[in-house]
Amino acid sequence: MPNFNDYDQHDALGLAELVRQGAVSARDLLDEAIRRRDALNPQLNAVVQAMDEQAYAAIEAGLPEGPFHGVPFLLKDLLAAYAGVPLTHGSRALRHYVPERDSEMVRRFKAAGLVIFGKTSCPENGYLGSTESRLHGITRNPWDLQRSAGGSSGGSGAAVAARIVPMASGGDGGGSLRIPASACGAVGLKPSRGRNPYGPLVGEPWFGQVQEGVISRSVRDTAAALDATCGPDLGCPYTAPAPPRPFLQEVAQPPGKLRIAWSAQPLMRQGEISAECQRALQQTVAQLQALGHELVEAAPPIDRAVVGSSYVLRVMCAAAADLREARRLLGRRLQPDDFEPATWLLARFGESLSCARLELVARDLHPQRYLFERFMQGFDVFLTPTLAKPPVPHGEFELHGMDKIAAWLATHAGLGPLTRMLDAMLPTLVQKNFDWVAAPPLANLTGNPSLSLPLQHSSEGLPIGMMFTARYLDEACLLRLAGQLERELPWQQRRPPLLAQ
Numbered sequence: 001m002p003n004f005n006d007y008d009q010h011d012a013l014g015l016a017e018l019v020r021q022g023a024v025s026a027r028d029l030l031d032e033a034i035r036r037r038d039a040l041n042p043q044l045n046a047v048v049q050a051m052d053e054q055a056y057a058a059i060e061a062g063l064p065e066g067p068f069h070g071v072p073f074l075l076k077d078l079l080a081a082y083a084g085v086p087l088t089h090g091s092r093a094l095r096h097y098v099p100e101r102d103s104e105m106v107r108r109f110k111a112a113g114l115v116i117f118g119k120t121s122c123p124e125n126g127y128l129g130s131t132e133s134r135l136h137g138i139t140r141n142p143w144d145l146q147r148s149a150g151g152s153s154g155g156s157g158a159a160v161a162a163r164i165v166p167m168a169s170g171g172d173g174g175g176s177l178r179i180p181a182s183a184c185g186a187v188g189l190k191p192s193r194g195r196n197p198y199g200p201l202v203g204e205p206w207f208g209q210v211q212e213g214v215i216s217r218s219v220r221d222t223a224a225a226l227d228a229t230c231g232p233d234l235g236c237p238y239t240a241p242a243p244p245r246p247f248l249q250e251v252a253q254p255p256g257k258l259r260i261a262w263s264a265q266p267l268m269r270q271g272e273i274s275a276e277c278q279r280a281l282q283q284t285v286a287q288l289q290a291l292g293h294e295l296v297e298a299a300p301p302i303d304r305a306v307v308g309s310s311y312v313l314r315v316m317c318a319a320a321a322d323l324r325e326a327r328r329l330l331g332r333r334l335q336p337d338d339f340e341p342a343t344w345l346l347a348r349f350g351e352s353l354s355c356a357r358l359e360l361v362a363r364d365l366h367p368q369r370y371l372f373e374r375f376m377q378g379f380d381v382f383l384t385p386t387l388a389k390p391p392v393p394h395g396e397f398e399l400h401g402m403d404k405i406a407a408w409l410a411t412h413a414g415l416g417p418l419t420r421m422l423d424a425m426l427p428t429l430v431q432k433n434f435d436w437v438a439a440p441p442l443a444n445l446t447g448n449p450s451l452s453l454p455l456q457h458s459s460e461g462l463p464i465g466m467m468f469t470a471r472y473l474d475e476a477c478l479l480r481l482a483g484q485l486e487r488e489l490p491w492q493q494r495r496p497p498l499l500a501q
Contacts, residue, residue: 011218012071012166019070026059026070033072036164046158048136049119067224069113074168076153077119078126090124090133093326093338104197104233105212112228120155124340125322129179129437130397142496147391150180156215157184167221173210175440178452181215182386182465185454188215189222192473193447194240197233206318209444219482223247250476251483262383263299266438268308273388280456280464281385300375302368308430310361311441320350352418369446376471386465388438390458449475454491
């Protein structure tokens with residue numbers, strides 16, 4: 001069995017190679033991952049559901065000979081249904097809900113040889129960019145326990161950064177893979193819309209904005225995971241065409257001289273980003289220029305007010321549907337106390353939106369998608385900081401007074417007052433929601449592939465991710481560039497302070 005430091009030195013593909021060589025067994029790796037979880041999770045609160053029994057049983061039954069044969073793995077406790085294991089979505093209402101079958105992504109993770117031994121934390125239903133649910137509590141960042149690990153895949157990001165596992169699952173409906181990757185110093189790729197499956201029971205979460213994937217420590221793990229999961233499943237509404245060659249092969253290919261647009265402007269709101277992130281962006285621009293790429297300061301001509309408000313309105317509609325779906329799953333009437341105040345408020349606002357208004361949102365967004373993709377025709381890649389600030393303190397996303405507002409809405413407000421209240425509050429909600437998460441949701445609205453890489457750090461040593469977005473369906477370009485950056489600006493040996501204790 002490798003010692004403690006040896007486990008740290010290998011990514012997921014590296015650990016799988018050790019198993020294939022007979023240097024270690026899958027059980028050895030699982031023992032080590034569980035030891036690390038038990039040692040570190042009390043400080044992090046990243047893993048909220050242990051599945052040790054299922055993991056050992058899977059090894060005993062014989063693992064598939066996939067690319068990640070024998071590698072310990074964690075599932076985000078949202079969308080990733082594992083038959084017989086609770087799937088809470090971070091919600092008190094669903095804390096006892098147990099799915100009867102695996103989701104397609106979980107089935108493909110298993111087929112890749114991964115050993116699933118737990119579930120990671122997320123905010124309720126994945127609405128927020130920080131992981132602080134009332135069901136499971138605050139998930140802490142290994143780089144600074146007083147800072148957010150991001151969200152909504154915050155538990156996965158923290159577990160990967162803390163070296164409990166080299167890779168963990170997540171989903172991204174507004175940055176939820178890239179936000180924790182940036183906050184925790186990891187790699188997070190949101191694939192193109194239609195690249196990975198949703199099935200068998202979910203069709204297009206959040207109007208097709210959500211894509212599941214992984215958070216990892218290496219670009220090649222991210223690419224190999226995408227190879228293992230991409231492609232259509234039965235009943236899928238649409239699918240991306242198969243890549244001409246495996247994504248893993250792209251990582252080692254030189255990217256050539258790329259034309260890269262870059263911007264320090266927030267994409268989802270007005271205003272500025274922090275001086276720390278502006279400095280990190282300038283440093284990245286200089287590094288890319290030194291590698292021979294052409295860098296052009298340019299921003300897509302989108303209407304930030306339209307994309308910001310449209311995103312929030314869509315999430316409200318999704319929240320309303322989530323609560324109705326919870327009622328169907330549980331077979332009982334739901335009460336405000338079943339959910340967090342912000343969730344109840346979002347859902348009530350969603351119920352107040354008319355079908356006509358939702359159709360107008362779709363019509364408003366289509367020209368924005370066109371403008372962004374037309375902009376991308378002049379560039380190979382678009383670069384921004386992933387987040388507008390380094391990892392924020394816990395509680396940054398709290399909207400004070402939500403308890404009282406939600407309680408009043410539960411019993412008093414009809415559709416008319418709700419609509420008027422929504423129109424009055426919408427600008428504040430947009431500004432608050434995108435204060436930190438000022439860039440990632442745009443790629444969810446457009447469907448483009450988008451990748452956060454752990455290239456920079458703040459003056460306090462906190463991770464600052466850089467976000468690279470490519471043309472629709474061009475993950476290959478992102479992975480070639482990411483492979484080059486990982487070779488030239490390696491981040492594998494960076495360890496959060498928690499591991500030095």
